[in-house]
Amino acid sequence: MKAKKEPPIIVLNKINKSFPLAIGGHQQVLFDISFTVKPGEFIAIMGPSGSGKSTCMNIVGALDSATSGTYELYGKDITTMTDDELATIRNEYIGFVFQNFNLLPKRTVLDNVMLPLMYLGLPMSERIRRAREMLKLVGLENFETYFPTQLSGGMKQRVAIARALAGNPKLILADEPTGALDSKMGNEILHFFKKLNKDMGITIIMITHEFEIARYADRIIHIYDGRIVYDGPVPKSEQTLLKAEKGHKK
Amino acid sequence: MTLNDILKESWLSISGNKLRSFLTVLGIIIGVMAVVIMVAVGETVQQSITDQFSSLGTNTIVIRAGAARSGGVRMGNRQTLTLSDAEQIGKLPDVSAVTPAQTAGAQVIYGNQNWATSMVGVYPDYVTVQNIEMEYGTFFDQMAVKNASTYAVIGPTTAKELGMPENPVGEIIRIQNTPFVIIGVTKEKGDSAMGSQDDMVIIPITTLKKRLQGSRFPEAVSMIAMKLYQDADNAVVTDQVTSLLRQRHKIKDGDENDFQVTDMKQIMETMNTVTGYLKLLLVAIAAVSLLVGSIGIMNMMLVSVAERTREIGVRKAIGARERVIIIQFLSESVLISFIGSMFGLVIGVGLSQGVGRFILEYNVPFSIWPVILSVTVAIVVGLASGVMPAIKAAKLNPIDSLRYE
Numbered sequence: 001m002k003a004k005k006e007p008p009i010i011v012l013n014k015i016n017k018s019f020p021l022a023i024g025g026h027q028q029v030l031f032d033i034s035f036t037v038k039p040g041e042f043i044a045i046m047g048p049s050g051s052g053k054s055t056c057m058n059i060v061g062a063l064d065s066a067t068s069g070t071y072e073l074y075g076k077d078i079t080t081m082t083d084d085e086l087a088t089i090r091n092e093y094i095g096f097v098f099q100n101f102n103l104l105p106k107r108t109v110l111d112n113v114m115l116p117l118m119y120l121g122l123p124m125s126e127r128i129r130r131a132r133e134m135l136k137l138v139g140l141e142n143f144e145t146y147f148p149t150q151l152s153g154g155m156k157q158r159v160a161i162a163r164a165l166a167g168n169p170k171l172i173l174a175d176e177p178t179g180a181l182d183s184k185m186g187n188e189i190l191h192f193f194k195k196l197n198k199d200m201g202i203t204i205i206m207i208t209h210e211f212e213i214a215r216y217a218d219r220i221i222h223i224y225d226g227r228i229v230y231d232g233p234v235p236k237s238e239q240t241l242l243k244a245e246k247g248h249k250k
Numbered sequence: 251m252t253l254n255d256i257l258k259e260s261w262l263s264i265s266g267n268k269l270r271s272f273l274t275v276l277g278i279i280i281g282v283m284a285v286v287i288m289v290a291v292g293e294t295v296q297q298s299i300t301d302q303f304s305s306l307g308t309n310t311i312v313i314r315a316g317a318a319r320s321g322g323v324r325m326g327n328r329q330t331l332t333l334s335d336a337e338q339i340g341k342l343p344d345v346s347a348v349t350p351a352q353t354a355g356a357q358v359i360y361g362n363q364n365w366a367t368s369m370v371g372v373y374p375d376y377v378t379v380q381n382i383e384m385e386y387g388t389f390f391d392q393m394a395v396k397n398a399s400t401y402a403v404i405g406p407t408t409a410k411e412l413g414m415p416e417n418p419v420g421e422i423i424r425i426q427n428t429p430f431v432i433i434g435v436t437k438e439k440g441d442s443a444m445g446s447q448d449d450m451v452i453i454p455i456t457t458l459k460k461r462l463q464g465s466r467f468p469e470a471v472s473m474i475a476m477k478l479y480q481d482a483d484n485a486v487v488t489d490q491v492t493s494l495l496r497q498r499h500k501i502k503d504g505d506e507n508d509f510q511v512t513d514m515k516q517i518m519e520t521m522n523t524v525t526g527y528l529k530l531l532l533v534a535i536a537a538v539s540l541l542v543g544s545i546g547i548m549n550m551m552l553v554s555v556a557e558r559t560r561e562i563g564v565r566k567a568i569g570a571r572e573r574v575i576i577i578q579f580l581s582e583s584v585l586i587s588f589i590g591s592m593f594g595l596v597i598g599v600g601l602s603q604g605v606g607r608f609i610l611e612y613n614v615p616f617s618i619w620p621v622i623l624s625v626t627v628a629i630v631v632g633l634a635s636g637v638m639p640a641i642k643a644a645k646l647n648p649i650d651s652l653r654y655e
Contacts, residue, residue, distance in 0.1 A: 063567060063648050084571045091569020102564045102652060106266040118255050119569040163568070 007075075009170060009203060010037035010060065015069035017055055029055050031226045033069070039170065042197040042204045044214035044234075046241065047223035054175065056223060057207045061094055061173045062086045074170070091119050095164025099176035101156040103148040109135065109159050110144035116167040134162035138192070154185030161192065165202075172196070174206040178213055190216040211238040224248055251574055260582040263554070271586065274550040278590025278631075279597065281540030282624045286598025288536040289620040292529030294606065297615050299525060303518045309478040310379065310514040311488060313339075313495070315471070330508040332469045333455070335498060336373070339474060342490055344482035347378035350471040352458055356451055359424045360412040367408050369425065369451040371458030379477045380447065387419035387434030390454055398456040402430040406438045407449035425451065426462055484515045540627060543590065548635035551583050555643045562643050563651025572644040579643050583636025584629055591628030595621060 012035050018028040029052040037043060047053040058064035059071065062078055063086075070079050078089055090096075095116075103112045113131040122130070135141050138158040148156055157177060164172055174193070178186030194216055196202045206217060214220050215234055222230035222241045230244040264271045315330040333350055340348040349372045356369035376382065377389050390401040402423060409418050414432075421432045430453065439447045459468040478487055488511050495509055555562070562575060599616065606614030 058649050061567075084573070087566060087569050087571045090567060096567050098652065102560060102567075104561055104564065106262065111262075115565070116568040118251060119565075119571075119574065121251065124254075167569070 006039050008036035008038050009074055010035075011070075011072040012036070012060070013070045013072075015056075015059060015066045015071065017052075017059065017064075017067050028067075029226050030059075030066075033223075033226075033228060035221055035228065035231055037203060037205065039203055040197070040201045041219060042194070042217045043206070043219045043221060044217035045205060045207045045221045045223060046209065046211065046214045048209055051223045052226040053207050053209075053223045057173060057175055057205070060205060061096065062089045091116060091167060093169055093171055095161075095167060095169040095172045097157070097160050097164050097172060097174040097177045099179040101148070101153075101160045101180070103156055103159055103163075105148055107147070108144065109140065109146050109148070109151070112148065112159055113162045113166050116163060120167055130166055130168075131162070134166045135159075137165065138162045152185070153181045154188055157181060157185070157189050158192070161189070161196075165196075170203060172202055172204045174204065176207055176209075178208075186213070211241065251577070256577060256581045257585070259578055260585045263558075263578075263582055264585060267554075270550060270553075274546050274586055275590040275593070277543030277546035278540070278587050278628060279543075279594040281536070281543035282591045282594025282628060283598035283601070284536035284539045285533060285624045285627075286595060286620050287602050288532035289529065289617070290598075290602035290606070290614050292525065292532045293615045293617060294612065295528060296522065296525040298612070299521050300518070303514060303521070308515040308518050309480060309482065309484065311476050311478065311484065311491065312512045312514065313474040313476075313491065314510045314512065315473065316508065316510070330499065331471050331474050331495075333471060334469065335495060336471070336474045338494060338498065339476060339491055340375075342487065342494070344478050344487045344490075345476050346479045347375035348474065348476040349373040349376040349379050350455055351376070351473040351475055352455055352471045353473075354458065354463070356425050358408065358412060358451060360414060360421065363412045365408065365411045367411075367449050367451060369453060369458065371453055371455035373455060375477075376452065376475075379475045382439075382447070383437040385435045385437045386417045387432070389434055389452075395454040395456050398460050399454060400428060400430045400457060400461070401433045401454065403434040403436060403452040404432060405436050405448040405450045408451060409435055411449070423451075425453075428461055484513045488513050540624075540631065544587070544631035544635045547583050547586055547632060548639065550586070551579060551636055551639035552642070554582070555579065555639045555646075558643075559646060559651045559654040562646050563648045563654065566646070566648040567652060575644040576640045579640035580633060580636045583639070584632035587628040587632030587635075588625075591625050594628075595624060 012033055015030055015033040016028065017030040018026040021027050033056060045053050045056060055064065059066050062073065062081075065081075065086075066079060070077060072078070073089065074093060076089070078086065081089065104115070107115075110128070110131055113134055114127045117127040117130055132141065132144065135144055138161055140155060140158055140162065143151065143155065143159075148159065151159065157180075161172075172193075177193070178189055181189065190213060193204055193206065197204050204217075206213075208214050217234065219232065220230065220234055220241070221228055222244060224245045225248065227248060229248045230241055235241065313331060331350065336348050336350040339345060352371045354369050354371075356367055358365045358367055370376075373395055374389055374391050382389070384403075385406060387403070389403055390399065393399075394401050402425075404418070404423075409432075412423070414421055418432045418435060422429050423432060424430070430451075436447065436450075436452075455471065456468065459465045476491075478484065492507065492511055496507065499508055501507065565575065599621075602614055603616065606612050
């Protein structure tokens with residue numbers, strides 16, 4: 001919030017995305033998606049399942065490319081980048097947090113957190129130092145030799161967050177980060193995101209279909225049927241968003 | 251990613267599924283082991299044949315009496331060669347030693363012992379031709395041949411079978427009621443291509459022909475063996491001997507020889523070709539099991555890629571480039587085959603050397619080329635069987651892989 005005057009880090013301009021269908025033809029899932037994100041924002045992308053919010057997130061996360069439209073990330077046009085260039089962008093700028101954690105089960109907590117640092121090409125001592133720092137940040141400094149299977153869901157998600165933060169990204173993309181957690185652990189994770197956003201100024205974009213979770217963000221982008229139907233501060237109640245959906249239907 | 255990282259990642263993946271990795275490694279172990287053992291078997295066969303020939307010497311030519319065939323009918327052991335043939339051959343410049351040889355069976359009696367063995371009547375040059383070394387006593391000389399002396403040199407086996415003292419020189423044996431003085435015992439030599447040299451009675455040829463056989467043709471012999479100087483060309487001497495004998499035997503042009511010339515070097519070269527093919531055949535069979543092992547690696551890697559789809563998705567999402575994923579999977583398959591080949595090598599060499607030394611009591615030759623070959627092949631096999639799965643892994647779409655259950 002404090003950094004609203006800085007230039008945007010994400011500029012999506014008229015992004016369209018369609019998938020080829022097995023029976024022939026194409027199905028369009030995103031229609032003219034345009035929004036900008038400024039550094040330090042905490043955004044929730046909301047929408048019912050099938051609305052296209054995951055596709056939108058994949059494009060923002062440089063995992064997928066748009067059919068048309070342009071996407072600038074930190075001033076770089078990444079619309080036309082190759083797979084390997086996108087991999088480097090993801091490695092340097094983006095930290096991912098997934099619904100099902102996606103930790104490597106046969107690696108220790110420390111090894112999991114060090115993984116992105118290995119792809120960054122840091123020396124081993126630096127990797128260990130940074131990974132330990134991140135584990136301390138998420139409060140798991142005593143668990144570095146544990147395996148993910150020995151941890152609770154909330155702890156696994158904290159390891160995943162430590163991994164996402166390890167590469168020192170400017171942006172965290174969280175896809176339903178509380179989807180596999182009970183509400184107590186979920187709240188804990190959301191508070192932690194809030195803290196990261198406020199204390200460290202990390203930009204967070206979170207995908208969710210629940211308004212209660214989206215409320216933790218400062219701004220909600222509501223997607224319905226592949227279109228943005230609401231983009232603004234968190235409304236008082238979910239009714240505002242539902243009305244926006246209805247408005248679109250008309 | 252450093253080499254260290256690659257090796258560590260590969261090792262963690264391989265050791266993550268111990269049983270499966272072990273079984274895959276086992277395939278390579280068996281393959282490499284088979285190659286190493288088969289090569290050892292081939293080399294052992296080749297060497298033992300070479301050894302047998304070299305106990306006789308490859309610079310040896312043997313002439314046997316009688317035509318190979320006469321009008322389509324194989325002729326028997328006609329004694330068309332003579333002692334003077336042998337003496338004339340001895341005058342050829344490349345011939346270092348020559349001896350006629352006439353073999354016969356012998357019933358040898360010593361005290362109350364009785365032993366059936368073979369007997370050969372020769373010249374003193376026999377020592378050179380057959381590479382004979384003496385354990386005790388001496389070989390008989392030309393004088394003994396001239397006088398048809400009743401001297402005998404016996405093999406160590408013969409001496410043992412007759413129950414003779416450790417040094418039997420001076421003992422008397424009887425052959426066909428003729429007493430012979432033992433003047434020497436040959437050194438143990440082992441079996442050779444010409445039969446056992448250790449169970450044999452060697453006497454002057456004149457003694458055999460005149461005293462024992464009472465032959466009407468004491469000059470005739472069934473065989474002449476000669477040794478050539480080291481730098482002599484066997485083929486040239488074979489031609490010289492052939493034309494000399496044809497001339498002496500007055501054989502007309504176009505008629506067949508009444509003798510056969512056998513060049514040991516040529517026989518050995520033929521044997522070497524045969525054993526070379528044998529070796530090739532053995533290695534080819536072993537290579538099949540190495541191939542099966544490599545298919546095992548490819549199978550494991552394909553299963554591994556499918557199983558680790560999500561892992562690959564995560565790695566790509568957090569920044570692994572395609573090349574890095576390919577390197578990781580390739581290094582896993584190469585590591586598997588490298589570990590397998592190392593164990594296969596150690597077990598293969600250990601087994602072949604161990605069985606050879608302690609069970610067969612034969613010095614199995616150890617050569618370095620199957621070692622280099624099998625390790626190279628294993629690495630190539632690992633690379634080859636890893637390429638397809640690795641590319642498959644690298645091409646996975648991160649979104650799909652992350653959703654993969």
